[in-house]
Amino acid sequence: MKLSSDFFEIFAIPVAWQVDSSQLQSKYLKLQQEFHPDRYASHSESEKRLAVQTASLINQAYDTLKSPLKRAQYLLELKQIDASQDSHITSDGAFLMEQIELREALADVRDSADPFALLDSLRSSVDSSYSEQQNQFQAQYQASDFDHAFNTVAKMQFSAKLLDEIEQLEAELEDL
């Protein structure tokens, strides 16, 4: 279904980087209370189909706005910039070097004496650069400096992916 509203409009909040996550969650629950297909269980098939599509859209909007990375990508998409591809790569050499080092550190975790301590320190360093990148994005986006914002999103993708991998490895090690 095509709706004329963008995701921010659905939640009746301004198009901006800053999002109040608890307010977002309350509004999300309120919207699903109204539009979830279960609310249309005794309606006609065509209304039910429409409810499934609407609830899907609300879920997609919520999923996008609550994640910093997806929200940043979506803000650029609204400016007709496609930052959703996994493949776009930053040209910041120092950043790439740093990434390589972090990945090497992650690869060594398995064989280290205290893997969990190492994972924790890795996580906090990636976490802090991730939030720094988010601050950068906010400043660049507000200044309408979309070229740099696009580059920052590429960096955010690295960080988000690395955090995922740290989580996965930790789960794996705990399971052993």
Added chain:
Amino acid sequence: MALLQISEPGQSPQPHQRKHAVGIDLGTTNSLVATVRSGMAEVLADEQGRDLLPSVVHYIKEGVSCVGYEAAEHNISDPLNTLASVKRLMGRGVADIKTFGSQLPYEFAGDDGGMPKIKTVSGMVSPIQVSAEILRKLAGRAEMAFGSALDGAVITVPAYFDEAQRQATKDAATLAGIKVLRLLNEPTAAAIAYGLDEAEQSSKHQQRIIAIYDLGGGTFDISILRLSKGVFEVLATGGDSALGGDDFDRAIADWLRQQMGMGEDLNPIEQRILLEAAKSAKEQLTDSPEVELQVLDWQGTLTRELMHNLIDGLIAKTVRACKKSLRDAGVAQDQVNDVILVGGSTRTPRVGEKVAEFFGTQPLCNLDPDQVVAMGAALQAEVLVGNKSGDDMLLLDVIPLSLGIETMGGLIEKIIHRNTTIPVAKAQEFTTFKDGQTAMAIHILQGERELASDCRSLARFELRGIPPMVAGAAKIRVSYQVDADGLLSVTARELTSNVESRIEVKPSYGLGEEEITSMLQDSFSHARDDMQARALREQQVEADRMIEDLLAALYKDGDSLLDIEERQCLRVAVEELRELREATTEHRLLARQIESVAKASEEFAARRMDASIKTALAGQTLDEIEKG
């Protein structure tokens, strides 16, 4: 001529009638049906006062001879025609059956990789047909209790059930002539049964985190839910589909075998004797600290402590799965407010102890763990059928396993990740890689592994009718829609020419639409008129709903969202539908008219949805929303 009924637009012409809805727990070993009476969920018993219905169907040459306790009696005398535990076969393929089929005594006949059928004296039987017999029996029990027909049912499925297994369950209900209001995950049903939504409203907590620990005979299931403002949100679900209380029995039986100095090769009778002894010892140790055993010519003692040594490793495995789900949910274990125990195997006290230890809170277990799922399903059915008002609880489920498509080299590309809230829609764009290519094949799978061959195959789609162009010029948009039951539908469109591609769906394990129709016809062949009458009734209900929906919509939004001509068009369409509904006895004709009215009102519906989304939150102050 019938007198015209005139009612306020948006209101039903009939006075409010109480509808008859049930919750059905379609279990591997036993099934139950429950309903809500005076606000309380209760399990409906059979004429002998028995709550459970063994999930067993016995076949004779002429067809089904009996279902339930009676059928279970044929277990030993006629094992090949006494079908039990078919839930484990639902939505499965021949390869799956090979891995655990040896535990089942039946003869299977797999047809071209689809869901295997079981050879019986009355011919080939699909697990879906067997499940339909069980559902029919339960529906009959309910109709007897109500003294009238059933309006709908909520049927529970394990949270880990994949799309094929869910579809198979829904197909079984269709075969049994039951209208499915919703497929509900078993753990979510349990949370509803405990009335935690009401506990939430009366407590000071902004939200509650609930863990549902479900240990059955052969499976373990853990779900983490968040309850906030009457909405149950499934945050994560996980478990182990090959771990259950039967493994406790096996561990104890194995200990017995060693004590008795027997080798590992036992004959089936010895095996059965040891398992029975183990099971009975396990149950006795619930109340006493030790139990004297006499098995064959061996005598000995099993203490509770020793039993704990035997089963603690198994329980630890379930605790590891709990940890993983908490991680998936992004919740720490001390944030969990309530833990609920479900499933017969949680009767072993050691399980409760270990679960309490892990979560640091005493689990709730005051409802019968065998009944709690059916009771929760009944409460949800009551809401969905319309007996309770709209501002009641809402359930937001997640998809338990990732959906993806097969890419080059037999790899899988994930389209919808596991634990994503449903309903959910995703779209992908493809292009052609040969000049003049007019068709492409898409293979949809479900699972977490990297290789397509390690995941469950759900369906193969063939897109045809792509306009011939040079390679890479066509843009084909494929949309995947997963509904609130976790069922998938797919559409495809070529974007440059806007040609809707034809899709051929070949479910890998389920039944094709034609197969269902023919099975339905078979089951009604002795009563063709019945089937006609039922089909007509169904279409009449659908027509009434549509007329009611549309009149209400026209009254509310017709002036603001439609121009005069569009309004007139829809009014005429509604009137024609109303006339046909009164006049015709031909269900196909009515169905066609409904479809055409649906098409005519599509645009209006989309505009209304768009407008209502825009106004849903716009008129409210922030304060209202937070209180709401």
